[in-house]
Amino acid sequence: MSAFRESVESMIPALRRYARALARDTDIADDLVQDTLVRALRSEKLFIGGDLRSWLYTILTNLNRNRRRSLARKPIFTELFDNNPDASGTEAEGRDISRALAALVEEQRSVLLLVMLEGLSYREVADIQGVPIGTVMSRLARARAHVKAYLDGERPALRAVK
C-alpha cells in the first residue's frame, strides 16, 4: 500500500468519530466517510503534499454541507422524540451532548467538533471552512454558549429554519 493510502487509512477512525458527531446517524456518518475516502483515493495523483488530515476533514465537511443543502428543500422531519419525555432516558443524563449538538447550526457544530473533539487549530479550521480565523472564533464562541445553555437546562435557542 502506498504511503498516501496508509496515511488516509490511519485517519479513518478519527473521520468516523467526526462524521458521527456531525451527522448524528451511524449510516449517514459512514456514508460520509466512505464518500470522503472514495474522493480522496480518486485524487491520489492530484495530492502533492500538504496537510492530508485537514484535506480529509475538508472533504467530509463539504460533503455534509452539500448533503444538508440538498435536503433543505425537502419537508423538515420533526424530531419527535425530543418532545417525548419518555424517550430521554437512553443516556445516563437526560441532557445529552449529542442533543446539544443537534441544536447548533451546521457551521457552528463543525467548528466546535473540529476544535474540541478533533483538536485542530483555529488556522486549520479556518482553511477547512474557507473563512477568516475571526469567523472561526465567533462561531466557536456562539457554539459553546449554545451548548452550555443547553446543558445548563435552558431552552435551546430556536434553530434558524432556512
Next chain:
Amino acid sequence: MTGPNIPVTEDELHAFVDNELPAERRADVEAWLATHPDDAERVASWRAMAELLHARYDAIADETVPKRLEIERLVQQPRRWIYGAVAATLVAFVAGGSAGWVAHGAAAAPSTFRNFTVDALGAHRLYVVEVRHPVEVAGNERAHLQQWLSKRVGYEIKAPELEAAGLKLVGGRLLPGPEAPAAFFMYESPSGERYTLYTSRAAKADPTQMRYAAQDKDGAMFWADKGVGYVVSGPTDKDRLNQVARQIYDQTEKVGG
C-alpha cells in the same frame, strides 16, 4: 502589548482553553481567572464540554472499521463493492409504517437516498395497485417508451430486460423526481407480483453502495451511479428484490447512465 492589567477578552478565554494563546499571555489569563469567578466558571464549563464530547464520541474511533470503509476494498472494487455492502446496510431503515418513516427522520436527516426512496416508494405504492391504468405507455411500445423517457430525463434509458427474473415489462411513465424528471418502469411476474424501477438525475450523489429500505409491505433498493439515482421497489422479500436490483444494476452499467 500584553500585561496583567490589560483586561482579558472573550476571544482570549477561548484561545486559552484551546491552547491557541501566546505563551507569554497565559499567566495573565490565569491571574485574571483567579479574580473573575464568572469567567473561571465559563472556562471550566468549556473544559467539561470537551470531556463530554470525548466521552461520547471517542469510542467510535476505537471501533473496528467497517468492511465497506477498508481502503483495499474502495481501491480495488470500484463497482463490485456495492454488492458486498448490501448486507451491511440492509437494515438501514426498516420501519413498520408511515409513522415509522417519520420517526426515523427524527434520528436521521434526509439524504439523497431518502429523497429518492420516499418518492420512488410513493410512486410504487400508487401505481402497482392500478389494474387498468398502471402505466402511460405500455410495454409493447418499448422503443417509443425508451426514446420518450430518455428525452425527458436527459440521459439514455433502456428498460431493463428482466425475463431471467421472471418479470415482464408492463410499461412506463414519467414522474416528477427529487431533482429532475424521473422515469418509472413497471414489471410483473406471472403471479402478479409487481416491481418498479424509478430513475432520475442525482447530480450531487456520489456513487453509493446499495441501500435497502422498507415501508409496510414494500421494499426498495437504492443506489446512485454516474450522477443518476435508481430505486427498485417491490415486495419486501429482500433476496428476491436484491436479485432483481442486481439484474437492473448490471444492465444500467452497459448503458452507461
